[in-house]
Amino acid sequence: MRYLLSIILVLVVSLPVYAVNFRELFEREFLSKPWTIERAEESTCIECHTSDLMKPELRNIPQEWKKSWHYKNDISCDDCHGGDREDKSMAMSHKRGFVGKPGYSEVPDFCGKCHIGILKNYKMSGHGRALRYTGTGPNCVTCHGSHNIQKASLDIIYERRCTQCHSYERAKAIKQALFDIEDKMGRLEEDILSLRAQGVYMDEEERELFRTKAEFRTLFHTIDVNLIKDNTEKFSERLDAIDARVKDTFKELVFRRNYSIFLMLIFIGMAVIISVISNRYRE
Numbered sequence: 001m002r003y004l005l006s007i008i009l010v011l012v013v014s015l016p017v018y019a020v021n022f023r024e025l026f027e028r029e030f031l032s033k034p035w036t037i038e039r040a041e042e043s044t045c046i047e048c049h050t051s052d053l054m055k056p057e058l059r060n061i062p063q064e065w066k067k068s069w070h071y072k073n074d075i076s077c078d079d080c081h082g083g084d085r086e087d088k089s090m091a092m093s094h095k096r097g098f099v100g101k102p103g104y105s106e107v108p109d110f111c112g113k114c115h116i117g118i119l120k121n122y123k124m125s126g127h128g129r130a131l132r133y134t135g136t137g138p139n140c141v142t143c144h145g146s147h148n149i150q151k152a153s154l155d156i157i158y159e160r161r162c163t164q165c166h167s168y169e170r171a172k173a174i175k176q177a178l179f180d181i182e183d184k185m186g187r188l189e190e191d192i193l194s195l196r197a198q199g200v201y202m203d204e205e206e207r208e209l210f211r212t213k214a215e216f217r218t219l220f221h222t223i224d225v226n227l228i229k230d231n232t233e234k235f236s237e238r239l240d241a242i243d244a245r246v247k248d249t250f251k252e253l254v255f256r257r258n259y260s261i262f263l264m265l266i267f268i269g270m271a272v273i274i275s276v277i278s279n280r281y282r283e
C-alpha cells in the first residue's frame with residue numbers, strides 16, 4: 001500500500017514533464033523532417049547522366065553532386081542548369097530553359113540568381129571587377145567548386161588556393177579579420193544545439209544567429225579588409241546580445257532541474273510520512 005502510494009506520487013509529479021517533452025520532440029524531430037531527397041532523385045537528368053552511354057569524364061558528376069550541401073537542400077541539376085527533368089526528349093532544350101555549362105565569367109550570375117546578397121558584394125569587389133574587366137578574377141567555382149559544394153567556412157581560404165594569382169598576405173589578413181566573429185558564432189551555435197539536446201528550444205535566438213551569420217558571411221566576398229574590420233564590432237555586439245540570453249537559459253535550466261529534484265524529494269518525504277501515519281493508524 002505505501003509503496004504504491006509513493007510510486008503514484010512520484011509518477012504524478014514527473015509525468016507531465018515527460019509528456020510535454022516527448023510531444024515536442026516528436027513534433028520537431030519527426031513532423032518537420034524534410035521529405036525532399038526522393039524528389040531530388042527522380043530526374044531524367046540523373047538517369048541519363050549516370051548511364052553507360054555518358055562520357056566517362058562526365059559520368060561521375062551526379063555522384064559528386066550527391067555529396068554536396070546543395071543535394072541535401074534539394075537543389076538539383078535543373079535548378080542550376082535549367083531544362084526539364086521530367087521529359088527525356090526535351091530535357092536539354094533551350095525552349096525548356098536549359099542554359100548548359102556556364103562560361104568562366106558567366107558563373108557569378110549563374111550562382112547569384114539564388115545567392116543574391118553574395119553576388120552583389122562579389123561584383124563590387126576587387127575579384128568581381130578583375131573578372132569583369134580583365135577576366136583574371138576568381139569566380140565562385142574557383143573557391144567553392146561546382147558539383148561537390150560544401151558548407152562554407154574559413155578553411156576555403158588557404159595558401160595554395162589564394163596564391164594561384166597573387167601573394168598570400170592580403171588573403172591571410174582577411175582570414176584573421178574574420179576569425180574572431182566566426183569563432184564566436186561557432187561557439188554560440190554549439191551552445192544552442194546543446195540546449196536543444198536537453199529539450200530547450202531557443203528558436204528566436206537561433207533565427208537571430210542565422211540572420212547574423214548570413215549577413216556576416218556575405219562580407220567576405222567584398223574582400224575588403226578595412227570594411228570587414230569596421231563591421232566587426234557591430235557583429236560582435238549582436239552576437240553578445242544573443243549569447244547573454246543563451247547563458248541566462250543555461251542558468252535557468254540548472255535552477256529548474258534543482259527545483260524539480262527539490263519538489264520530488266518533498267513528495268517522497270510526504271509519501272513516507274503518510275505511509276508511516278497510516279501504518280500507525282492501522283496498528
Ligand code: HEC
Nearest residue numbers: 044045048049077078081082083084085088091092100101
Ligand atoms: C537522354 C540523355 C540526357 C538527358 C535526359 C540529359 N542529358 Fe545532359 N547531356 C547528355 C549528353 C549526351 C551530353 C553531352 C556530353 C558531351 O557530348 O559533351 C550532356 C551534356 C550536358 C551538359 C553540358 C553541356 C555543355 O554546355 O557543355 C549539362 C550542363 C547537362 N547535360 C545538364 C543536364 C540537365 C540539367 C539535364 C536535365 C534537365 C540533362 N542534362 C538531361 C545527355 C542527357
Ligand code: HEC
Nearest residue numbers: 045046049058061062065070075076077080101102141146
Ligand atoms: C550548384 C549548381 C549546379 C548543380 C546543382 C549542378 N551543376 Fe553542373 N555545373 C555547374 C557549373 C558552375 C558548371 C561549370 C563548371 C566549371 O566551370 O568548372 C557545371 C558543369 C556541368 C557539366 C559540364 C562539365 C564539363 O566539364 O564540361 C555537366 C555535364 C553538368 N554540369 C551536369 C550536371 C548534372 C547532371 C547535375 C545534376 C546531377 C548538375 N550538373 C548539377 C553547376 C551545377
Ligand code: HEC
Nearest residue numbers: 108111115119122138139140143152153154156214217220
Ligand atoms: C576567393 C574565394 C571565394 C569566391 C570567389 C567566392 N567565395 Fe563564397 N565564400 C568564400 C569563403 C572563404 C566563405 C566563408 C566566409 C566566412 O566563413 O565568413 C564563403 C561563403 C559563401 C557562402 C556561405 C554564406 C553563408 O551564409 O554561410 C555562399 C552561399 C557563397 N560563399 C557563395 C558564393 C558565390 C555565389 C560566389 C560567386 C558570386 C562566391 N561565393 C565566390 C570564398 C569565396
Ligand code: HEC
Nearest residue numbers: 069073075079080110111114140141144146149150151152
Ligand atoms: C537554385 C538556387 C541555387 C543556385 C543556382 C545555387 N545555389 Fe548555392 N545554395 C542554395 C541553397 C537553397 C542552399 C542551402 C541553404 C544555405 O545553406 O544557404 C545553398 C547553399 C550553398 C552553399 C553553402 C552555404 C552554407 O550554409 O555554408 C554554398 C557555398 C553555395 N550554395 C554556393 C553556390 C555556388 C558556388 C553556386 C553556383 C555554382 C550555387 N551555390 C548555386 C541555392 C542555390
Ligand code: HEC
Nearest residue numbers: 126130136137138156157158161162164165166170171223
Ligand atoms: C583566379 C585568380 C585569383 C585567385 C585564385 C584569388 N584571387 Fe584574390 N585577387 C585576384 C585579382 C585579379 C585581384 C585584383 C588585383 C589585385 O589587387 O591584385 C585580387 C585581389 C585580392 C584582394 C585585394 C582586394 C582589394 O580590394 O584590395 C584580396 C584581399 C584577395 N584578392 C583575396 C583573395 C583570397 C582570400 C583568395 C583565396 C581564397 C584569393 N584572393 C584568390 C585574383 C585571384
